[in-house]
Amino acid sequence: MAAPTEADCIFCKIxxxxxxxxxxxxxxxxxxFRDINPQAPTHVLxxxxxxxxxxxxxxxAEPELAAALLTEAAEVAAEEKIAExxxxxxxxxxxxxxxxxxxxHVHLLGGERFHEGLV
Ligand code: AMP
Numbered sequence: 001m002a003a004p005t006e007a008d009c010i011f012c013k014i015x016x017x018x019x020x021x022x023x024x025x026x027x028x029x030x031x032x033f034r035d036i037n038p039q040a041p042t043h044v045l046x047x048x049x050x051x052x053x054x055x056x057x058x059x060x061a062e063p064e065l066a067a068a069l070l071t072e073a074a075e076v077a078a079e080e081k082i083a084e085x086x087x088x089x090x091x092x093x094x095x096x097x098x099x100x101x102x103x104x105h106v107h108l109l110g111g112e113r114f115h116e117g118l119v
Pocket of ligand 1: 037
């Protein structure tokens with residue numbers, strides 16, 4: 001069972017309001033905020049408020065909360081008006097895949113021509 005928060009986790013600090021973030025949506029169990037280093041015109045991170053180190057650990061422990069990240073990502077895409085033009089959801093898992101923050105999160109990437117040059 002995951003701890004609800006972890007002391008040195010930057011995303012737990014955002015959930016707690018201890019460090020600022022540009023929050024675009026919040027539910028009882030999730031928060032969506034703009035990535036500080038955007039890789040696309042729209043780049044939002046959707047996270048569970050509870051601390052899990054990655055998406056797989058979250059899904060194993062709380063599958064309905066993992067599903068809620070996808071629901072929330074779709075809601076943010078609609079609010080950001082990129083649902084029709086298209087968007088990409090990415091879960092990096094492990095340092096070898098580029099994960100740098102070990103609190104589960106999904107990247108929502110979209111906006112004009114963002115995908116050119118990507119896989
Ligand atoms: P990942 O590489 O999948 O672990 O993604 C972590 C993401 O968190 C990166 O895209 C960072 O730019 C982003 N990030 C790190 N610190 C913050 C912060 N304080 N506020 C918003 N985004 C952040």
